[in-house]
Amino acid sequence: MSALKELVFVGLGLHDEKGISLQGLEESRTADQVFIELYTSILPCFSMQRFEAFINKQIHVVSRHDLEEECGRVLLKAAEKGKAVFLVPGDPFIATTHVALRIAAKKRGVKTRIVHGASVMSAIIGLSGLHNYKFGKTVTIPFPENLSETPYNVIAQNKKLGLHTLCLLDIKTDEKRFLSISEALMLLLKIEQKRKQGVITQDTIAxxxxxxxxxxxxxxxxxxxxxxxxxxxxxxxxxxxPGDLHFMEAEALVALAGAPKRVKRLGK
Amino acid sequence: MSALKELVFVGLGLHDEKGISLQGLEESRTADQVFIELYTSILPCFSMQRFEAFINKQIHVVSRHDLEEECGRVLLKAAEKGKAVFLVPGDPFIATTHVALRIAAKKRGVKTRIVHGASVMSAIIGLSGLHNYKFGKTVTIPFPENLSETPYNVIAQNKKLGLHTLCLLDIKTDEKRFLSISEALMLLLKIEQKRKQGVITQDTIAxxxxxxxxxxxxxxxxxxxxxxxxxxxxxxxxxxxPGDLHFMEAEALVALAGAPKRVKRLGK
Structure with missing residues (x-):
């Protein structure tokens, strides 16, 4: 048992068990107990078995129920006895759901640390070739049964300011349901039909x-x-x-994202 | 020599040589040539020597001049002969400066891939306990010799929308100069004196x-x-x-960031 009472949040990055940093791997190997949650986002090719082999110890999977209803009690108890590592997809606090656990740990006198991982936010922006500092507020587009006009409003507001909007698409990992780009666009077009502000039409670039x-x-x-x-x-x-495009962004969309050539003329 | 002509951009994460992902390490080990730039941001405890030992090969440092004036010719030439890995602090395309290189590679028929790393953007947001989706446009506060009212305007605009603003502070890695939080606040207060819109006063929470x-x-x-x-x-x-605070965000600022207790009353 390590003498230190601590809870270390470790980001798993984006895709498989090789997304973790060397620091994160080292923390997992030296932990007294290792926990993981896999419900806030998906790691399409993550293998628990391979990862357990990497760190040479067993990992306990915690559910949404364990964290939300039970307030992460099992993790806090482990951290009160030694070093607990909590593996989280992406970068640990980007999905916001684990802040309450960090506050609870602090209140119990348990030290917390964060070992960051790649986040889907910066990964998507990086892939797109668009400039990071030109993104406005991010929004999640929910499944049709929770239809909301918020994404439409956020995109409209960002566009008015010339800013790009990153839209994450809803997921339900337990049901293996993932909103697709096509479905999300259909939902936005449906809201456009009602609101008629020209925010997302057939001729909008996405x-x-x-x-x-x-x-x-x-x-x-x-x-x-x-x-x-x-x-x-x-x-x-x-x-x-996209909001207003810098000429380099327009060129990136054509060269890297296969946009029609006339998109280049939209760059300023 | 690997048969594949490719240029792999690999994120180094945030602090030292252990910020790279296992995937990134593997790419570096199997590369024909490895390059690095260390001018877009700082990795305070990164040791080139230790990293070279990790991957068991020599790394070539490329300068801003190599990339901007020479258009990254040395990297493209290496990628035309085999597999070149380009190590970049943080997540490779968040600093925007390498998009031109990626476009140039694409135009020469060189395949590009990205192995993401932790970005300072998501790391700062995660540490703060504030909700990621409530951040508006990000801004960089420049050194006093480049005084600009843009940061003031961006903060004002975000606040009007209830959104938080992440302000990166200017760095000049070659001169080892880094704008400090105090200096940045003094600059903003100076702009406030002129603009008098009450955006950043002595009683603003930061x-x-x-x-x-x-x-x-x-x-x-x-x-x-x-x-x-x-x-x-x-x-x-x-x-x-911060813009408008959710009650959980206000609680996080008090519990995790040592904010005065009365900040809790600002949460809604």
Whole structure:
């Protein structure tokens, strides 16, 4: 048992068990107990077995119930006795759901540390070739049963300011359900029909990104009417609606994301 | 020599040579040639020697001149003969400066791939306990010799929308100059004196973050008049100006960032 009472949040990155940093691997190897959650996002090719072999110890899977209803008690108890590592997809606090656990640990006198991992946010932006500092507020597009006009409003607001919008698409990992780019566009077009503000029409440029962080991501920029038909393959998928384009961004969309050549003329 | 003509951009993460992912390490080990740039951001404890020992090969350092004036010719030539790996601090395309190289590679028929790393963007947001989807446009505060009102305007615009602003602080790695949180606040107060819109006053809440991604980051939320005096220690440093606070965010600022207790009452 390590003498230190601590809870170390370790990011797993984006795709498989090789997304973790060397630091994260070392923390896992020296931990007294290792926990993992796999419900906030998907790691398409992550193998628990391979990862357990890497660190040479057993990993306990914690569920949404363990964390939300039980307030992460099992993790806190482990951290009160020694060093507990909590493996989380992506970068640990980007999905916001684990902040309550960090506060609870602090209140119990348990030290917390974070070992960061690649986040889907910066990965998608990096792949797109668009400038990071030109993105406004991010939004998640929910499944049709939770239809919301918020994404439409956020995209509209960002566009008005000339900013790009990153849209994450809803997932339900327990049901293996993932909103697709096509479905998300259909939902937005439906809201457009009602709101008629010209925010997302058939002729709007959108950028679809699938499997960011994998060895074979898909990236395609095109008009909505064409992107709806594009086959992006397996999830996870996401969408960007560009605002004003710098000439270098327009060139990147054509060269890297297969946008129609006339998109170049939109760059300033 | 590997048969594949390719250029693999690999993120180094945030702090030292252990920030790279296992995937990134593997790519470096199997590369024909490995390059690195260390001018877009700082990796405070990165040791080239230790990293060369990890991958068991020599690394070529490329300068801003090599990349911007020479268009990365040395990298493209290596990638035309085999597998070239380009190591970049953070997540490779977040600093925007390497998009031109990726486009040039594509035009020469050289395949490119990205192995993502932790980015300072998600690391700072994660440390702060603030909700990622409530951040608006990001801005960089430049050194006093390049005084600009843009950061003030961006913070004002985000606040009007209820959104938080992440402010990166200017660095000149070649001169080992780093804008500090105190200096940045003084610059913003100076602009406030002129603009008088009440965007950043002595009584505005700000969150300072230093050394995100290291084992000992500093995090402090307080009123501007107190944060100006706070000793954050070594660079890199950055700032967040919160917009509207959710009650959980207000609680996180008090519990995790040492904000005065009355900040809790600002949460909704």
């Amino acid at each position: 950028v679809g990104v699938a499997r960011a962080g994998s060895g074979a991501p898909a990236l395609k920029a095109d008009f909505v009417k064409d992107i709806v038909e594009f086959n992006f393959g397996d999830p996870p998928q996401s969408l960007i609606f | 969150v300072g973050v230093a050394r995100a991604g290291s084992g000992a980051p500093a995090l402090k939320a307080d009123f501007v008049k107190d944060i100006v005096e706070f000793n954050f220690g070594d660079p890199p440093q950055s700032l967040i100006f």
